[in-house]
Amino acid sequence: MSDLNRLTIAEARDGMRAGKLSSVELTEACLNAIDGAGTLNAFVHQTPELAVEMARVADHRIKAGDGAPMTGIPLGIKDLFCTNGVATQAASNILDGFRPEYESTVTQNLWDAGAVMLGKLNMDEFAMGSSNETSAYGNAVNPWKVDDRQLTPGGSSGGSAAAVAADLCLAATGTDTGGSIRQPAAFTGTVGLKPTYGRVSRWGTIAFASSLDQAGPMTKTVRDAAIMLGAMASVDPKDSTSADIPVPDFEAALTGDIRGKKIGIPREYRMDGMPAEIDALWQKGAEMLRDAGAEIVDISLPHTKYALPAYYVVAPAEASSNLARYDGVRYGRRAKLAQGDGVVEMYEKTRAEGFGPEVKRRLMIGTYVLSAGFYDAYYNRARKVRALIKRDFEQAYAAGVDAILTPATPSAAFGLGEMSGKDPVEMYLLDVFTVTVNLAGLPGISVPVGLDGQGLPLGLQLIGRPFEEGDLLNHAYVLERAAGFAAKPEQWW
Ligand SMILES: NC(=O)C[C@H](N)C(=O)O
Numbered sequence: 001m002s003d004l005n006r007l008t009i010a011e012a013r014d015g016m017r018a019g020k021l022s023s024v025e026l027t028e029a030c031l032n033a034i035d036g037a038g039t040l041n042a043f044v045h046q047t048p049e050l051a052v053e054m055a056r057v058a059d060h061r062i063k064a065g066d067g068a069p070m071t072g073i074p075l076g077i078k079d080l081f082c083t084n085g086v087a088t089q090a091a092s093n094i095l096d097g098f099r100p101e102y103e104s105t106v107t108q109n110l111w112d113a114g115a116v117m118l119g120k121l122n123m124d125e126f127a128m129g130s131s132n133e134t135s136a137y138g139n140a141v142n143p144w145k146v147d148d149r150q151l152t153p154g155g156s157s158g159g160s161a162a163a164v165a166a167d168l169c170l171a172a173t174g175t176d177t178g179g180s181i182r183q184p185a186a187f188t189g190t191v192g193l194k195p196t197y198g199r200v201s202r203w204g205t206i207a208f209a210s211s212l213d214q215a216g217p218m219t220k221t222v223r224d225a226a227i228m229l230g231a232m233a234s235v236d237p238k239d240s241t242s243a244d245i246p247v248p249d250f251e252a253a254l255t256g257d258i259r260g261k262k263i264g265i266p267r268e269y270r271m272d273g274m275p276a277e278i279d280a281l282w283q284k285g286a287e288m289l290r291d292a293g294a295e296i297v298d299i300s301l302p303h304t305k306y307a308l309p310a311y312y313v314v315a316p317a318e319a320s321s322n323l324a325r326y327d328g329v330r331y332g333r334r335a336k337l338a339q340g341d342g343v344v345e346m347y348e349k350t351r352a353e354g355f356g357p358e359v360k361r362r363l364m365i366g367t368y369v370l371s372a373g374f375y376d377a378y379y380n381r382a383r384k385v386r387a388l389i390k391r392d393f394e395q396a397y398a399a400g401v402d403a404i405l406t407p408a409t410p411s412a413a414f415g416l417g418e419m420s421g422k423d424p425v426e427m428y429l430l431d432v433f434t435v436t437v438n439l440a441g442l443p444g445i446s447v448p449v450g451l452d453g454q455g456l457p458l459g460l461q462l463i464g465r466p467f468e469e470g471d472l473l474n475h476a477y478v479l480e481r482a483a484g485f486a487a488k489p490e491q492w493w
Contacts, residue, residue: 004029006167009073009224016062016072023055023062023072026170027116030074033168034118039493042153042163044079044137045087046119054116061114069251070231071114076163076172079120080127081107081215082204086117090206091135092125094354095332104204105236106173106215113231118169122159125356126323127180127208130430132158133420134358142188142413143489146454151413154184160218161188165489171219171228175205177212178311179434182446185218186408186459189448189487191476192218193225196466197441198243200229201236209318210241212311212438222447222477226250229469245467253470254477259293261475264401268304269433271410277452278407285405285449285460288482289475299401301392304436306385311435312428313369313382319359320366326354361424390440397465403475406433408446408459433461443469445476449483457487 004026007015015021031048051074058072082088082100089095103111111117122140124132131152132139140159142151143166153162157174161184164172174181176194185192193216200215207213217228230250236242265286270279286296328334328350335349355363369378396404410432419427437444443466446459460479464472 005033008220023058027051027055027074040141042140042159043119044122051118058114068113069227074116074118076121076169078173080206090126091123093136094326098332105201106232124156127156128358129155131155150416154187156180158184164190174218175215177208179431181216185446187413189457191225193445196443200233201239201242203238207322209315222480226473250470253474258478261294261402263289263294264299264404266301269406292478299396303388307436310382310385316362316366317370320363386439393440404463406461408461412452412456447476447479448485
């Protein structure tokens with residue numbers, strides 16, 4: 001079989017179980033694809049020897065009849081997950097040289113299930129950004145391209161999205177604080193699932209904004225997202241926000257039957273100036289779900305317009321606290337000091353040269369909104385707005401809505417460099433459809449549904465009830481099948 005790297009998780013799993021291919025063959029196909037894709041700058045640290053070793057173990061396990069659904073599946077890991085002995089930098093210079101002495105719960109769960117690590121994936125620095133351009137490694141590149149215009153794969157999990165879209169791995173891990181899984185998935189024609197807050201352990205995942213961060217799968221299909229979430233999720237005593245709710249079989253929830261389900265279309269998401277293409281795609285998506293037997297209802301989420309400002313207060317506030325630990329003493333880089341420099345100069349110089357401009361901007365915003373005179377005016381007010389946003393969703397679900405359909409992004413992927421130099425708020429506006437879901441702690445999934453006029457992928461977002469990822473995935477599965485999105489980027493790299 002050639003092009004094994006193009007397989008989905010489900011196809012590879014079934015092939016390995018049937019003895020038609022081995023994990024070593026699959027892993028080697030991915031390693032070759034990675035070698036040929038340097039221009040995409042998706043993988044930033046590779047672990048080829050470890051990968052082949054893990055694949056060998058997986059093959060033995062499958063032969064012994066001890067395989068799990070993820071056994072032998074080669075994955076890319078976002079650079080935000082701590083991996084024991086393997087460089088982990090959160091795409092920041094301040095973590096240059098950091099090799100964790102422990103494994104994040106998410107990656108440990110994946111390795112326990114028999115998955116294979118290919119290496120670490122590019123991202124925005126500390127997951128702050130929507131274009132991958134804040135990465136200390138330089139940005140990853142979207143495998144989709146129009147003429148000679150190179151495009152962003154989105155962010156912050158842009159390396160993960162690029163790697164999955166270009167078939168460098170079968171799937172990848174991502175994290176999502178305000179849209180970092182769903183937006184890059186939409187920009188690359190892949191599937192990205194942000195689980196309910198608390199479904200997946202945050203232990204060992206480098207923190208950005210702890211009350212919003214959630215890891216999830218980035219895959220080629222909805223079925224793969226269901227399989228991979230099952231392996232990533234766990235009840236973890238090491239994370240106090242891990243929910244004590246058993247992990248069900250998400251794949252079994254993919255019945256393809258959504259007859260009688262109620263899908264909400266929130267009127268506040270129909271923004272002024274929304275491109276006609278996005279609006280048309282949204283309507284088409286609603287029709288697909290209606291044709292599958294669901295009832296489409298108009299709903300109101302009245303506090304939506306306050307979500308972005310609330311997010312860009314809460315997230316930087318939490319980041320300023322979380323990133324205080326990078327002081328040149330405990331992790332990664334320490335600045336060169338001059339004669340007579342004391343500990344304060346060491347902190348200052350290390351942080352000044354270690355953090356990039358976007359991270360510094362957020363740390364300053366965060367410190368400001370938490371400072372004595374402004375705490376009530378900004379931080380407390382944002383927390384109250386957050387509670388109202390959460391209540392909007394609760395009311396919709398209490399009224400019988402099963403899932404909510406919205407666009408995933410306000411546009412298709414934009415050109416690299418097109419946003420830089422502009423007001424940073426323009427980039428923040430791209431998160432308009434996704435941040436509400438993090439503020440409310442809900443599960444959300446981006447599904448590729450169509451192409452824009454230039455031939456670039458566009459995604460729709462489905463938002464589900466808390467801890468009902470199975471039902472959400474089933475809605476996404478129906479949408480995926482109806483849309484029949486089969487386009488792939490032409491290989492130019
Ligand atoms: N981390 C994320 O979810 C991405 C979001 N655009 C942010 O910069 O905060």
